[in-house]
Amino acid sequence: MAPHFINVETLYSQDENLKKKEVNELIAWTDQQKHLPKINEIQAILFLRRCNYQSEASKTLIDLYFTVKTLCPELFSGKNPLNSPLKEYLDVILITDLSKTTPEDYTIIFGKITSANPSEFNISLGAKYLDMVTMSTIYQKTPSKGYLLVVDLTEFTLEVLANMDLVVLKKTLFYMQKCLLLNWKGIHFFNNAPIGNRFLGMLKPFLDEFQNIIHLHDSVDDLIKYVPRDCLPENYGGLEDSVSVLQEKIKTKLGENVALFDWEEEQKVDESKRSGGPKTVNDVFGVEGTFKKLELD
Numbered sequence: 001m002a003p004h005f006i007n008v009e010t011l012y013s014q015d016e017n018l019k020k021k022e023v024n025e026l027i028a029w030t031d032q033q034k035h036l037p038k039i040n041e042i043q044a045i046l047f048l049r050r051c052n053y054q055s056e057a058s059k060t061l062i063d064l065y066f067t068v069k070t071l072c073p074e075l076f077s078g079k080n081p082l083n084s085p086l087k088e089y090l091d092v093i094l095i096t097d098l099s100k101t102t103p104e105d106y107t108i109i110f111g112k113i114t115s116a117n118p119s120e121f122n123i124s125l126g127a128k129y130l131d132m133v134t135m136s137t138i139y140q141k142t143p144s145k146g147y148l149l150v151v152d153l154t155e156f157t158l159e160v161l162a163n164m165d166l167v168v169l170k171k172t173l174f175y176m177q178k179c180l181l182l183n184w185k186g187i188h189f190f191n192n193a194p195i196g197n198r199f200l201g202m203l204k205p206f207l208d209e210f211q212n213i214i215h216l217h218d219s220v221d222d223l224i225k226y227v228p229r230d231c232l233p234e235n236y237g238g239l240e241d242s243v244s245v246l247q248e249k250i251k252t253k254l255g256e257n258v259a260l261f262d263w264e265e266e267q268k269v270d271e272s273k274r275s276g277g278p279k280t281v282n283d284v285f286g287v288e289g290t291f292k293k294l295e296l297d
Helices: 008-013 020-032 041-050 055-071 123-140 158-162 166-178 196-206 243-255 258-265 281-285
Strands: 093-097 106-113 146-152 184-190 214-216
Touching: 008 041, 020 041, 020 055, 041 055, 055 166, 055 281, 093 123, 093 243, 106 123, 123 166, 123 243, 123 258, 158 196, 166 196, 166 281, 184 196, 196 214
Parallel strands: 106 146, 146 184, 184 214
Antiparallel strands: 093 106
């Protein structure tokens, strides 16, 4: 079964800055790079949009995007939502795009831990889940002007925080900031748990583009100063479906997109063919160090 994509002509018709000639030139350049996988027209468009239609920046992003995805199999391999352990993990947390955009035409990616057992939280599986949701969103929905990540911290406990692998967190944040093919306009954590500030403190060493767009909110009443209540799930007084319904819907949606995730997982860098020699994890992320988990009192 072939993966499903939005009609490419829809993308051209809705974006006056998008030029087919520049898209084709980017595809041709990628084809000439022996170490890179082939890209399709929609991907070329997404790379250009992510880089404000700058050709050279798009080329740099293409190389970095596929390099990171190839060097981090713990985050980007095994993205079949019908197989364990990912299948079971779709009940541990919820990550989903919401249907109603903000007045600025921003799409909301909503997240929440839904399991009562904090020991089930796994950041590697969470990163895969987030990537699957964002990939299905950008490949299949009409693009919006930006994206908001909105996360309910109610179930975010000290145990969850202590079990986080900092190396995986570093790689995940690098990918989200430097590679992900959408423009983040804001990241909002609400129902700020007592450890919310400690969590933000843990993130800060790994923040670059996100440094000025992360916001902590004590409650949903504070959140709605930035994100309209109507855009939220009904659990928070919004017009979206409830969290439980959204969780079932995203499981169905991801299950219907196995072909998309299989296709995308095949797009890997062949480092043996890279001009100038292969890149390693340390070349991209720096020396990982020996720390693995955050030590908390």
